[in-house]
Amino acid sequence: MSDLCAERVAIITGGARGLGREHCLMLAKHGAKVVVNDIGAELDGADGDVSVAQQVVDEIKAAGGEACVNGDDVSDWNGAKRMIEQAVDTYGKLDVVVSNAGILRDRMLTNMSEDEWDAVIKVHLKGTFAPARHAAAYWRQVTKDQGGPVTARIINTSSTSGIYGNIGQANYGAAKAGIAAFTIITARELRRYGITVNAISPSAQTRMTENLREYTQEEIDNRHPKWVAAAVTYLASEKSQDITGRVIQAGNGIVAVCEGWRRGAEVAQSEDPNAIGPHIHEMVGKVRKNSGMDGFELD
Numbered sequence: 001m002s003d004l005c006a007e008r009v010a011i012i013t014g015g016a017r018g019l020g021r022e023h024c025l026m027l028a029k030h031g032a033k034v035v036v037n038d039i040g041a042e043l044d045g046a047d048g049d050v051s052v053a054q055q056v057v058d059e060i061k062a063a064g065g066e067a068c069v070n071g072d073d074v075s076d077w078n079g080a081k082r083m084i085e086q087a088v089d090t091y092g093k094l095d096v097v098v099s100n101a102g103i104l105r106d107r108m109l110t111n112m113s114e115d116e117w118d119a120v121i122k123v124h125l126k127g128t129f130a131p132a133r134h135a136a137a138y139w140r141q142v143t144k145d146q147g148g149p150v151t152a153r154i155i156n157t158s159s160t161s162g163i164y165g166n167i168g169q170a171n172y173g174a175a176k177a178g179i180a181a182f183t184i185i186t187a188r189e190l191r192r193y194g195i196t197v198n199a200i201s202p203s204a205q206t207r208m209t210e211n212l213r214e215y216t217q218e219e220i221d222n223r224h225p226k227w228v229a230a231a232v233t234y235l236a237s238e239k240s241q242d243i244t245g246r247v248i249q250a251g252n253g254i255v256a257v258c259e260g261w262r263r264g265a266e267v268a269q270s271e272d273p274n275a276i277g278p279h280i281h282e283m284v285g286k287v288r289k290n291s292g293m294d295g296f297e298l299d
């Protein structure tokens with residue numbers, strides 16, 4: 001369709017289904033060589049069908065593109081390292097890591113088990129850190145070897161659940177807010193190497209969201225993962241070199257750049273809790289309230 005990502009080598013984690021599948025197909029359509037990572041997990045992370053990643057690879061190859069399967073668990077330190085090495089060994093280099101793999105174990109805090117917390121934090125947060133860490137070390141070495149910066153990309157996946165806050169998802173939302181913070185921090189650290197780090201906050205019809213409520217056909221069309229994949233594919237290209245440290249909301253009719261925490265009202269510090277208390281009340285009444293799940297609505 002275009003050569004926007006021609007000669008780019010991209011890993012997409014959780015690339016077999018939903019959003020990841022669409023990221024793989026669109027990146028390949030725009031010229032990228034794609035490593036489709038997926039363990040074929042069920043929605044809650046349980047063992048599933050490992051052949052799903054191969055189906056995406058077959059689809060890309062049938063359309064004339066280049067792709068291969070990686071079956072490593074993104075939250076496994078050595079598995080994540082193998083995944084980076086596989087891309088370099090297979091295609092001679094790596095340019096893009098899209099960290100998209102994810103699971104859900106929704107529960108209200110009063111009932112959430114330790115395992116529900118640990119599993120979600122591990123797949124999302126460590127599963128974002130580990131590939132990024134190994135890829136960044138690889139790219140730093142490339143800058144040394146070639147004596148100049150790369151045009152590399154890390155594109156993480158956050159969520160409105162994390163950046164705005166969704167009831168029933170303390171584990172998932174904490175991980176997704178952590179991914180937004182991880183994105184901002186690593187963007188600052190890696191800028192000097194030419195590596196940009198951004199996060200997508202997607203909205204799309206996938207097995208993760210299809211049962212939340214009834215959707216009209218128009219809503220389903222508006223929530224096709226392709227709208228999100230378009231933003232990811234642009235961010236993966238060399239053209240987005242000046243965009244880093246951003247959380248970009250995409251899908252369901254919009255592409256929006258999110259704004260992060262800012263310092264609001266302030267007073268001078270005090271050792272006296274009785275003196276500081278009324279000031280805190282006054283400032284809380286003055287500043288903007290936290291946003292609702294649409295990013296606007298105020299609690």
Ligand SMILES: NC(=O)c1ccc[n+]([C@@H]2O[C@H](COP(=O)([O-])OP(=O)(O)OC[C@H]3O[C@@H](n4cnc5c(N)ncnc54)[C@H](O)[C@@H]3O)[C@@H](O)[C@H]2O)c1
Pocket residue numbers: 013014015016017018019020037038039040041042043045072073074075100101102103123127157158159160201202203204205206207208209
């Ligand atoms: N669908 C939405 O509207 C929405 C909204 C906000 C955020 N997200 C995020 O987008 C990403 C993709 O979600 P989706 O809706 O396409 O869900 P999905 O369940 O269709 O796809 C997730 C994929 O990740 C894979 N996966 C899970 N654990 C893995 C692991 N440890 N290693 C490798 N692969 C693993 C699964 O096998 C699956 O193929 C997730 O991070 C999700 O949290 C989605």
